Amino acid sequence: MNLPLLGKQLFVKRFKRWERKITVSKRQQFVLITLFVTMVLIGTQLVTKDIARYPLVVFLFIVTYVGAAFGLREDLAKIEWVTLLLPPAMYSAAVALFYFLLPVRWLTRIPVALLFAIGFYAFLLTQNIYNVAANRTIALLRAARSIGFLLTLATFYLLVLTILSFRGFPWGSTIMITIISWCMAFPSLWSIELTPNASPRVLALSTTIAVMIGEVTWILGFWPMPPAMIALLLSAVFYSTLGMGQEYVDNKLYKKTIIEFLLVSIVIFLFALLSSKWRGSM
Numbered sequence: 001m002n003l004p005l006l007g008k009q010l011f012v013k014r015f016k017r018w019e020r021k022i023t024v025s026k027r028q029q030f031v032l033i034t035l036f037v038t039m040v041l042i043g044t045q046l047v048t049k050d051i052a053r054y055p056l057v058v059f060l061f062i063v064t065y066v067g068a069a070f071g072l073r074e075d076l077a078k079i080e081w082v083t084l085l086l087p088p089a090m091y092s093a094a095v096a097l098f099y100f101l102l103p104v105r106w107l108t109r110i111p112v113a114l115l116f117a118i119g120f121y122a123f124l125l126t127q128n129i130y131n132v133a134a135n136r137t138i139a140l141l142r143a144a145r146s147i148g149f150l151l152t153l154a155t156f157y158l159l160v161l162t163i164l165s166f167r168g169f170p171w172g173s174t175i176m177i178t179i180i181s182w183c184m185a186f187p188s189l190w191s192i193e194l195t196p197n198a199s200p201r202v203l204a205l206s207t208t209i210a211v212m213i214g215e216v217t218w219i220l221g222f223w224p225m226p227p228a229m230i231a232l233l234l235s236a237v238f239y240s241t242l243g244m245g246q247e248y249v250d251n252k253l254y255k256k257t258i259i260e261f262l263l264v265s266i267v268i269f270l271f272a273l274l275s276s277k278w279r280g281s282m
Contacts, residue, residue, distance in 0.1 A: 053100060188246065
């Protein structure tokens with residue numbers, strides 16, 4: 001009688017009996033990815049040397065992109081590698097860059113990290129709904145679009161505020177904000193169609209919105225307004241143009257909708273005029 005073989009068979013049977021299959025749901029994966037990315041975000045803020053901060057932001061961008069790709073890996077295809085993964089990565093970079101503008105203390109780090117984690121988790125859930133809705137109808141799509149729109153606006157504002165805070169040349173800020181506008185508008189408009197490839201209409205609208213934001217940025221670069229107010233005004237213009245663009249792609253752009261979106265930009269513009277400090281030369 002082969003005792004080693006018998007013992008091995010008994011061990012295998014007993015192991016199979018005790019075996020418990022461990023499964024991790026997609027939501028749990030999103031939680032783990034969110035915790036990991038948040039830890040990396042906090043780690044980028046512990047570096048004291050300014051020269052090392054911006055490479056770490058690039059590293060965070062890459063980590064976020066890879067993490068989002070891992071969480072959404074099941075149905076990713078074609079244009080979705082850009083439209084689904086680029087927004088969360090830009091969100092992480094935006095928060096990390098904005099982090100540098102805050103006081104260096106844990107009293108601000110912890111709340112910002114907590115808000116970042118909530119927003120990033122919501123971003124993953126939103127992109128997952130887009131991923132699923134591209135193949136079949138899903139009831140949560142409307143809510144996902146609303147949340148995605150708000151997160152896109154928040155990301156845009158943080159990135160624009162960071163760029164304007166450097167107080168560089170107007171043409172440099174204009175170029176960077178134009179590129180950011182296109183990168184944020186394109187996935188948001190695509191989320192209305194959810195097609196395997198970007199349609200010419202989405203590409204044209206994304207470019208138009210980016211050019212409009214760039215032109216407004218160039219004009220506001222010569223206005224005596226603080227960066228926060230310029231960023232708010234640009235965000236209002238981005239909100240109006242992107243909102244109307246989404247309604248147009250969805251074939252729901254009506255006169256009432258146009259007025260509602262334009263009113264937001266007009267109100268913010270009037271408020272910005274009142275906050276401007278014009279000084280005449282003697």
